[in-house]
Amino acid sequence: MNAETLVKAVGLVTRAERSGRGFFRLTLHAPEVARKVQPGQFVMVAVHPLVAAEAESLVARWDPLLRRPFSICRADANRGEIALMGETRGRGSALLAAALPGQRYSLLGPLGRPFRLERARRRLLLVGGGMGVAPLLFAGERFAASGHEVSVLFGYRTQSAVVGWEETAAWAAGRYLATEDGSAGEKGLVSDVLRRLLAERGKVDAILACGPPGMLAAVTGVAREARVHCLVSLERAMGCGFGVCLSCAVARPDGTYALVCTDGPVFAAEEVDLTV
Ligand SMILES: Cc1cc2nc3c(=O)[nH]c(=O)nc-3n(C[C@H](O)[C@H](O)[C@H](O)COP(=O)(O)OP(=O)(O)OC[C@H]3O[C@@H](n4cnc5c(N)ncnc54)[C@H](O)[C@@H]3O)c2cc1C
Ligand code: FES
Known part of the structure; x- marks a missing residue:
């Protein structure tokens, strides 16, 4: 743009x-x-x-x-x-x-660039942390309406931070909730619950993830181990939103930089280095 x-x-x-x-x-x-x-x-x-x-x-x-x-x-x-x-x-x-x-x-x-998936990637797992669930709610509703089987795994610090969860009932085939303190859903980090779900549930064609940087780094690590295609939606402080101010740069694995506002916010996990 x-x-x-x-x-x-x-x-x-x-x-x-x-x-x-x-x-x-x-x-x-x-x-x-x-x-x-x-x-x-x-x-x-x-x-x-x-x-x-x-x-x-x-x-x-x-x-x-x-x-x-x-x-x-x-x-x-x-x-x-x-x-x-x-x-x-x-x-x-x-x-x-x-x-x-x-x-x-x-x-x-x-x-920005939206979530893009080939139709063949039918079984989707949306993994959200905190307010990072926002873009996933829209994605889940749309992908479910277009014939994908969509499940959600949303994680929050505690029960009072749970947001956007109820509306997933309208379109999600599977719903998994986790809180760090165990006050709602399963106790633990979403990345740990994700590892267990992938081992128990078997095939997922793609993971779509959004949340805090530490959570995304952990989730992409689990997806890589399980060899599951993973798209991440990144958040950075943004000055303009259309590629002019360079405030939203994110490192690529080859040492160059991408702009979250125009190259993202959605990236394939392997396109960005989330450890920097
Ligand atoms: C593509 C994109 C989509 C977003 N979608 C949502 C959304 O749906 N809902 C939502 O609540 N927020 C979302 N955010 C984050 C939101 O833009 C920031 O929370 C907001 O700009 C903060 O502005 P402020 O004036 O309230 O805070 P500021 O005074 O600008 O900052 C307050 C504190 O928040 C931190 N902060 C600022 N921007 C971010 C950021 N992007 N990520 C993490 N910390 C930040 C600052 O470092 C500072 O510590 C999104 C960000 C991006 C890049
Ligand atoms: S926000 Fe200005 S270049 Fe991305």
């Missing part, structure tokens, strides 16, 4: 949900994005609502200046809606968490 092909859109908040734990979920009416987006792609969101300055023009306030990247966790082209889910980390996400129905936000996107 280059600057000439960037799509700038306005998202109207139609629903804003918040939990006491700093989690939020926004449903936005953004028909062009909803029509184009593929699972794994993201939008760069200007975190202040747009303010009507005069009849036909909209202006935004610019502090913080930089947009923030958010995965699309659901899209409904018929209704023209997309959904974003997030957790409050700093100022930008705190502003988004306070969004109200009726407010409008400036969006850039959809951006």
Whole structure:
């Protein structure tokens, strides 16, 4: 994607949900994005609502200046809606968490390379950690609808951090939940549960993973040992989202660098060096 092909859109908040734990979920009416987006792609969101300055023009306030990247966790082209889910980390996400129905936000996107799989890779296991489940929810729903057999293994620190789990019941053939402290589901790290599942359940054609860097490094290691094709969706702090600022560089095994915003965020596990 280059600057000439960037799509700038306005998202109207139609629903804003918040939990006491700093989690939020926004449903936005953004028909062009909803029509184009593929699972794994993201939008760069200007975190202040747009303010009507005069009849036909909209202006935004610019502090913080930089947009923030958010995965699309659901899209409904018929209704023209997309959904974003997030957790409050700093100022930008705190502003988004306070969004109200009726407010409008400036969006850039959809951006980045989506999850791409050949149809022959039928049995999929989605492995998510924490808020990393966001792009997997969209991927799971879409791949299940197109005939793949989709199972999920989601891991969280503790029960109160569980997010996005309930909605997997609508499309997942197998559901596995783990928490580090054992307060919900199986006690342990997702990478350990993954190793056991692959040994017990047998054939999986592809793993799609998203989560914190340490978790992704462990999951790709298990996938490599088991010789299972693995796609990872990476998160890096992003200044622009379209290949200009170079803030999102990630090392490749040959010592060169890829940009998470334009070469990713979805990579085949062997394309990136997650140990750096
Ligand atoms: C492609 C992509 C998709 C993403 N999708 C989601 C999503 O669906 N839901 C969601 O909650 N978050 C998502 N993120 C992360 C989200 O963009 C950051 O949490 C957000 O930009 C933080 O902004 P802030 O102003 O709240 O925090 P800042 O004030 O910018 O930072 C607060 C703290 O968070 C850390 N931080 C900032 N960005 C990241 C990051 N990308 N990963 C880890 N730590 C970070 C900073 O180092 C700092 O310690 C995604 C990131 C990328 C690159
Ligand atoms: S975020 Fe600017 S180059 Fe990737």
